[in-house]
Every structure is written in structure tokens, then in C-alpha cells.
Amino acid sequence: MTLELDRRICGWRTLLLIGCVVVIAPLSQSTPVQAQVLVAGEDDTPGENKPAQPPFLLPAQPTEIGEAMEDFRRFAGRKQWEKAFKHLEKVFAATAEGLVLTADGIMLPSRMIAREALLELPTAGQDAYRLFFDAEAKKLLEQAVGKEELTKLSQIFSRFVVTSVGDSAADKLGDLHFEAGNLEQAVNAWRTILEQRPDSQISKVRLRTKIGIALARQKHWTEFHELLKVVEQQHATEKVTIGGKEIPAVSHLRSLAERRAPQGAVAATNPSTTEAAQNRSAQNGIAGDIPLPTDTEPLWQFRFFPVSDSKSGAPVGLQLQNRWGGQQNASDWIPPVAADGSRIYVNFAGYDLGIDLENGKLLWRSGRIFDVVQKAQQGTITPLEQHGLVVGGGRVWTVAREASQQQQHGEAAKFGIVSRELDTGKKVFNSQQSNELKNWSIRGTPLISGERLYLAANKPNQGRDLEVLALNSSDGRLLWSTKIGSYTSESNPYSMERTYQPSLLLHGGHLYVDTHSGSLVQLDAVSGQVEWGLNYASEVSQSHRFWWNGNQSEPFTVGPPQIINGILYLKGMRSKKLYAVDPQRPRVLWHRSVPRIADLIGIDETRFYLGGEDISAFDLTTRKIIWSVKVNAGSTWAHPVLTQNRIYFFSSRGIYEINKADGKVVRVFRGADLESLGGNIIVTPKALLTVSNLAITAYPLNSESTKAKTDAASHSTLSPASVAVNSLDQD
Known part of the structure; x- marks a missing residue:
């Protein structure tokens, strides 16, 4: 599932969006965001008093980054691709520390929002992006060896995932994360190919099998069984190569589920934070x-x-x-x-x-x-x-x-x-x-x-x-x-x-x-x-409550x-x-x-x-x-x-x-x-x-x-x- 940017990204000039109300104060570089987000939902209390200012402020991007995103969307809507990508480059080049507020209270790095915006482009827009940036992406992929492999692949995944080599880079990046034990990041890279690069020629059954193995190792069984159903329905007879052997994908994933460890005996319940x-x-x-x-x-x-x-x-x-x-x-x-x-x-x-x-x-x-x-x-x-x-x-x-x-x-x-x-x-x-x-x-x-x-x-x-x-x-x-x-x-x-x-x-x-x-x-x-x-x-918090006022602690x-x-x-x-x-x-x-x-x-x-x-x-x-x-x-x-x-x-x-x-x-x-x-x-x-x-x-x-x-x-x-x-x- 991708972000619905036109609905979810709260533009800095916009005060009222579908599903959210945001109070915006002037921002400058490295200034924390001063916004209170009310998340709409059935559990909200009507008429509940909300503080004018939240008790904690996360670091936010300056206003020009939000404006650059709006300019990108405007020129992309007119199919003026060169001007659109010029503004998007400003977002990619923004400091990594600042975040951008979305409609449900999530604050995302501007680079992530820019990448999602690329993935939301129509086919004509993505083709134009490849025309402008394929050469740069391919050069990074050639440089992705040795100590530079993780860094270069991450750059491609962040900025150039829609290019002709973006899916290959994401697949290799997932493998690196898997080998390093960063299983969630591996799953994210492989899922990006499945969900956001439908044109990819990488085997879908292979990607889903790797995701299934990672989910099983994390013991995320709910997600695992959902994925297993998809493999059973769409890849019932297909095979994958595991450990040099070609085996049916369905049977391999089923074997992982069968080896699911029973819940253990008494363990230490020490509330330490290891x-x-x-x-x-x-x-x-x-x-x-x-x-x-x-x-x-x-x-x-x-x-x-x-x-x-x-x-x-x-x-x-x-x-x-x-x-x-x-x-x-x-x-x-x-x-x-x-x-x-x-x-x-x-x-x-x-x-x-x-x-x-x-x-x-x-x-x-x-x-x-x-x-x-x-x-x-x-x-x-x-x-x-x-x-x-x-x-x-x-x-x-x-x-x-x-x-x-x-x-x-x-x-x-x-x-x-x-x-x-x-x-x-x-x-x-x-x-x-x-x-x-x-x-x-x-x-x-x-x-x-x-x-x-x-x-x-x-x-x-x-x-x-x-x-x-x-x-x-x-x-x-x-x-x-x-x-x-x-x-x-x-x-x-x-x-x-x-x-x-x-x-x-x-x-x-x-x-x-x-x-x-x-x-x-x-x-x-x-x-x-x-x-x-x-x-x-x-x-x-009631920071001015003191005992001499007769107030009791809460x-x-x-x-x-x-x-x-x-x-x-x-x-x-x-x-x-x-x-x-x-x-x-x-x-x-x-x-x-x-x-x-x-x-x-x-x-x-x-x-x-x-x-x-x-x-x-x-x-x-x-x-x-x-x-x-x-x-x-x-x-x-x-x-x-x-x-x-x-x-x-x-x-x-x-x-x-x-x-x-x-x-x-x-x-x-x-x-x-x-x-x-x-x-x-x-x-x-x-x-x-x-x-x-x-x-x-x-x-x-x-x-x-x-x-x-x-x-x-x-x-x-x-x-x-x-x-x-x-x-x-x-x-």
C-alpha cells in the first residue's frame, strides 16, 4: 500500500485537510514542528479539549521544503516533468533531520515522501524520470561493490527506485539486510518491488518466499499466514531455489509454519530493558x-x-x-x-x-x-x-x-x-x-x-x-x-x-x-x-502544581x-x-x-x-x-x-x-x-x-x-x- 499523497501530506499552506485539523506556526530551519494533529476515528471524544500546543515537538523541515513538494505536484499535474523533477531534487537534498507532517499524525522524512511521490506518478511521469535519471542510477549500481555496496544500493532505493535498475537494487538491498539480520528492512525492500514496481521482471514467487522466510524468523505469524495464502493461490505449482535445491514454494513455506516453536516454559520476567x-x-x-x-x-x-x-x-x-x-x-x-x-x-x-x-x-x-x-x-x-x-x-x-x-x-x-x-x-x-x-x-x-x-x-x-x-x-x-x-x-x-x-x-x-x-x-x-x-x-503536565497549593499528586x-x-x-x-x-x-x-x-x-x-x-x-x-x-x-x-x-x-x-x-x-x-x-x-x-x-x-x-x-x-x-x-x- 502506498501513501495517498494528495490526501495525506499536510501542505504547509493548507490548514484544513480531509481527516485532519492542523494548527501551523511559522517554521525555520531546524525548528521543531508546532502542530497538533487530531486523528479522526470512531474512538475520538466529541468536544474534547485539546491543548493549543502539544507537550513535545519533533524536528520539522522548513517551509520551503513543503513548498517544493507542492510545486512538484503542480508541475507534475501539468506534465511539465523537467520543472517537476527540479523541485523534487530540492526535497531529496533537504537535511535528513527534518520531518514532514502527514494527516494521521505520522511525521516522515522528506526523502521518503519524495520517493512515494515518484511511485505515485502515472506511467508517463515514471518514464520521464527514467529518461532523466537512469544513467545516474546505473552508475550507482556499478559502484555498489565492497564497502560501498550498502550505501550505493540505499541511495538507489531512496531516490531511483522507479528507474530501470531500481527493482534490482531493491532486491539486492533486501538480501544484504537479510544477511545482516535486519529482517524488517529486508521485508520492506522486497515488498516495495511487489507493491510499487508491478513492471518488475524479478520473480514474484521468489520475492514472496524470501519475505515469508523473514517473517517466520521474526515470528510474525499473522502476516506469514496471510502471505502463505497468496502463495497458495497464485504460485501453487511454482518452484524456488533454496540452498541450491529447487523445491515447491508452497511446501517450503508450509514447512516453516509446521516448525513454529511451541510457547516456552517459565522464563525470567525481570522488567529490565535488555x-x-x-x-x-x-x-x-x-x-x-x-x-x-x-x-x-x-x-x-x-x-x-x-x-x-x-x-x-x-x-x-x-x-x-x-x-x-x-x-x-x-x-x-x-x-x-x-x-x-x-x-x-x-x-x-x-x-x-x-x-x-x-x-x-x-x-x-x-x-x-x-x-x-x-x-x-x-x-x-x-x-x-x-x-x-x-x-x-x-x-x-x-x-x-x-x-x-x-x-x-x-x-x-x-x-x-x-x-x-x-x-x-x-x-x-x-x-x-x-x-x-x-x-x-x-x-x-x-x-x-x-x-x-x-x-x-x-x-x-x-x-x-x-x-x-x-x-x-x-x-x-x-x-x-x-x-x-x-x-x-x-x-x-x-x-x-x-x-x-x-x-x-x-x-x-x-x-x-x-x-x-x-x-x-x-x-x-x-x-x-x-x-x-x-x-x-x-x-x-501541570508544571505549576505545588504541594502548598493543597493539590495532591496524580x-x-x-x-x-x-x-x-x-x-x-x-x-x-x-x-x-x-x-x-x-x-x-x-x-x-x-x-x-x-x-x-x-x-x-x-x-x-x-x-x-x-x-x-x-x-x-x-x-x-x-x-x-x-x-x-x-x-x-x-x-x-x-x-x-x-x-x-x-x-x-x-x-x-x-x-x-x-x-x-x-x-x-x-x-x-x-x-x-x-x-x-x-x-x-x-x-x-x-x-x-x-x-x-x-x-x-x-x-x-x-x-x-x-x-x-x-x-x-x-x-x-x-x-x-x-x-x-x-x-x-x-x-
Whole structure:
């Protein structure tokens, strides 16, 4: 499917288009777009008040680029091809950073729009383009060898796909991406030939078979079966050459479907942001059901705070306070935690901990943790959500302020990133001591994949600008940085509300960044180039709310975007809509109104599931609610776990086990952390861990209950009483 440019591209001189209303402000080079797009659809709320300015602005092309596109269309309509192509060359030559707004909120690179405009030309126009540019395209194809092959083929695909060699270049480009493991980009190149070059002499059955293989490897089974039907109908007897053998295309694709792996057994449900963890659902490998313990006695418990005095009724947890005085609030914050085969790692408000997974003993710590309580009361550790943690590359990486800088403000109060040895906690790298990174303040949880570490960040003197950084995970060297836009308003950490912290997702060679303030962008994970953006409906934060005004903080839940069967799903922190986006075309497929406090738990083959004040299931096709169940939410930092047949939610009452089929609560496991507000669940091969605002508690999995308790006691050097409860008091 191609873009319908005359309808969908919002020209800079046009204020009203079919299906969209856009407010345009004057633009200049490198100026973010100031537009609010209202996406028409059955889920829109009539009369809903929209902010005059969106909370986040993506970078936009200057007005002359939009004008050049209009001039191209005007001269092309008159069949004045030479003048039309002259204006189109201006669009191709525009800076790669700027985007152009379309009618459904998608913002596309000007080069992509120019290419789509070429593909929309009638036959006479495409013939004229070949006459002007065939020679240049052929020269690039001749140069596409060795180190220059990928670059030259990409140039042809971007600018000269309608030339006589454009289809051959696209086919070779798809092969290169396939060999490099960039399967989505390979599928896009091959589909371009099928959908937009009907005159191509390249075998259609060969292209569809290659697409099918790539879809199977990505486990995009819905798309795969749709393609298989086409091959069965149109190429029933045709053969392709695979591995030097000529075999029927239909039988080969059917064999891939038959080898589809069954869904796995229990897997770690650690909410860390490694690529594998984030893409577990995307790979259609939803974890197996969790065998909850049969009794509430834990293997061990590591407490962040002592047990409260029941007589005084004093609240337990971090007591946050406005920096200028005012009321106090018992925080429901859940510290960032990750686990490997032997240890648990915690970023406790800027203090890093290594805890033995076998017995809960504190192995190492980065500083005097008792200071956290005092600093919380002084208001010097906010915003809590800017702290992050991820494990990868043989290290633990944490985002926090330096302990010595937590009393300071301005540039001295930057959040940096530190890496430590897993077994000792010894500091290996500190961004505040790096000439490349010392001016950056890191925002939220990083994402690590292989030798790359991805971060969101800003510079303190440019606090509203948001950039994405890629670091070498072995030495912390900066590989690239890309500005993706600017916040028009900032959340207020002193009112105890969550501030904007971006969520990252890595999938298929693309990095997705949800700003949680009305915009999402897709970047090339290798180069950092912005490929497209999305403006989605989102409220502007109340940046002037303070505790002395008597206003209470508002609850927000936050979750990263997810890709399931090739479809991107996202729900921004302050948004009242859930979006489904085709990231390859790209285009908004649908959106649905949801509660603002809701977060996306996950998606399976037929349903999507939302958390928040309720846990609910919706039909993926009709988007109608199927069931909903009330839970004791407790902490808004808690993330339910979706498995094959269940949803598990660690609440203030314990762990809810909910049947996905009908929403009935199968069981509530009370556990041994009864004073907490709930939190997150981690499953390891040996134990079930719950992480709350007060403690980390380990329970034996049901199938190994007796054996696990015996092993823990026999291997521990502590008495049975001290095995049950460890705490910061003992370090």
C-alpha cells in the first residue's frame, strides 16, 4: 500500500485537510514542528479539549521544503516533468533531520515522501524520470561493490527506485539486510518491488518466499499466514531455489509454519530493558505460567526499611518532601532491579546494591545507604523515576546522581551513568568523568544490546531538548547522538508527580523512543538517523502544581511500547489513547480511548490487556472490552506479568493470579510482604522474587518448594531466622 499523497501530506499552506485539523506556526530551519494533529476515528471524544500546543515537538523541515513538494505536484499535474523533477531534487537534498507532517499524525522524512511521490506518478511521469535519471542510477549500481555496496544500493532505493535498475537494487538491498539480520528492512525492500514496481521482471514467487522466510524468523505469524495464502493461490505449482535445491514454494513455506516453536516454559520476567526482555512478547514467546508457592514462608527477604511500629502507625517507605517545605508523602516507588543467574542488582535511589540470589545477603554496596532516608526528607533525590538500571555486557549499569552531588542544583546535579563489576560492585566507568559525556544528564532506564548501550539524555542548559545516545558498552565511548525534539513543558518533580522519562524499545534494527509526552520516534539503531515520528494525543503536565497549593499528586502508570506480530502498540503516560501503528509503512492502524492511568500489559494472538486501576482484556479486532477485574493497585510502579494462560499482578494484598480467558481471580497469594504497596515480579530458574517499595522477597516455585527451602538452609552460613529476613540494618 502506498501513501495517498494528495490526501495525506499536510501542505504547509493548507490548514484544513480531509481527516485532519492542523494548527501551523511559522517554521525555520531546524525548528521543531508546532502542530497538533487530531486523528479522526470512531474512538475520538466529541468536544474534547485539546491543548493549543502539544507537550513535545519533533524536528520539522522548513517551509520551503513543503513548498517544493507542492510545486512538484503542480508541475507534475501539468506534465511539465523537467520543472517537476527540479523541485523534487530540492526535497531529496533537504537535511535528513527534518520531518514532514502527514494527516494521521505520522511525521516522515522528506526523502521518503519524495520517493512515494515518484511511485505515485502515472506511467508517463515514471518514464520521464527514467529518461532523466537512469544513467545516474546505473552508475550507482556499478559502484555498489565492497564497502560501498550498502550505501550505493540505499541511495538507489531512496531516490531511483522507479528507474530501470531500481527493482534490482531493491532486491539486492533486501538480501544484504537479510544477511545482516535486519529482517524488517529486508521485508520492506522486497515488498516495495511487489507493491510499487508491478513492471518488475524479478520473480514474484521468489520475492514472496524470501519475505515469508523473514517473517517466520521474526515470528510474525499473522502476516506469514496471510502471505502463505497468496502463495497458495497464485504460485501453487511454482518452484524456488533454496540452498541450491529447487523445491515447491508452497511446501517450503508450509514447512516453516509446521516448525513454529511451541510457547516456552517459565522464563525470567525481570522488567529490565535488555533487547531480549523487551522483545519476548514481540517474538510471540509469551512466558509459561508461574507455579506460585503453596505457602507464604519465604526463602529469604531483603528489606530496604525496618518493619514499622504498629502502635504508632507510622508509614513505611521513603518519605518524600517538597524542597520548599509542605506535606510529606509515603512514596510508592519501586527501585529498579535486575537479576542474573547468581545475583540481584538494585539501584536504590542512587545507591547500587549487589544481593546474593541464593540467600538474600548483601554482597556489595556503592555507598552509605542510610543517607537515602534523610535525602528523601530533604527532597534531594527526586525525580525518583530518572534512576535506571540494566545488566548487560558483563556489567551492571545504573543511572543516578553522584552521591556527593545530590545536595547540589543546576548543572552540578546531573544524572550520570555508571557501570560496575557484577561480582564486586567496583566502578568501571562513570559518564561524569568522560569528556564526551560529562555534559549530559541521563534520563531513565538505558537499553543494552550486544556491544551497544542506548540512552535518552539532555544537557542541563538545554533541559527541554531530548537526545538519544548510543555508547560502546565495553568502554562507554560515544558512538552517536541524535536530537529527537523538545518538550514544550516539563513535569514538576517537586509536586511528587512523575516527570517525563522516555521508554526505549529495540526491534529489527530500529530503536523506538516514546517520550511519554505525545511523541514517538523510530531511529536507525546503527546510525541514529530519525526514520519517522508520530504525534499522539497527550495531555500537558501541570508544571505549576505545588504541594502548598493543597493539590495532591496524580497517579500515572508508565510502560514501554511493544511490537507484536509486526505491529507497534503504545500508550503514553499522559495519553488517553492506545495506538496501533504499522512501523514499516508507517501509518496509524487504529487508536482506542482508554483510561489515562492505564498501561499496556501485553498482547497475544487475539487480545490486548490493560492494567491500572483495573485489569482488563479487549478483543484485538473489535477493540471491545471482554472482561475487567478490580485489583488493589497499591503502587502505580507495578507492572503485571502476562503469561500463556494467566496475568499475575503483585498488589498491596499479594499476588493476584487472573485467568486470561474469563478474568476470574484464580488465587491471591498473600506472601510475606504484607505492609508493602506491591510492585514487580521476577521469575528465576530457582525462585519467584517480588520487588516492592519496602523489600525484595524470594519464594520457592511451587514445583520445587520443599527442595528449594532445604537447599537454601543447608548452603547458608546464617541461622534459619536470619535467612528469612536480611536488611540494610545488617550491612
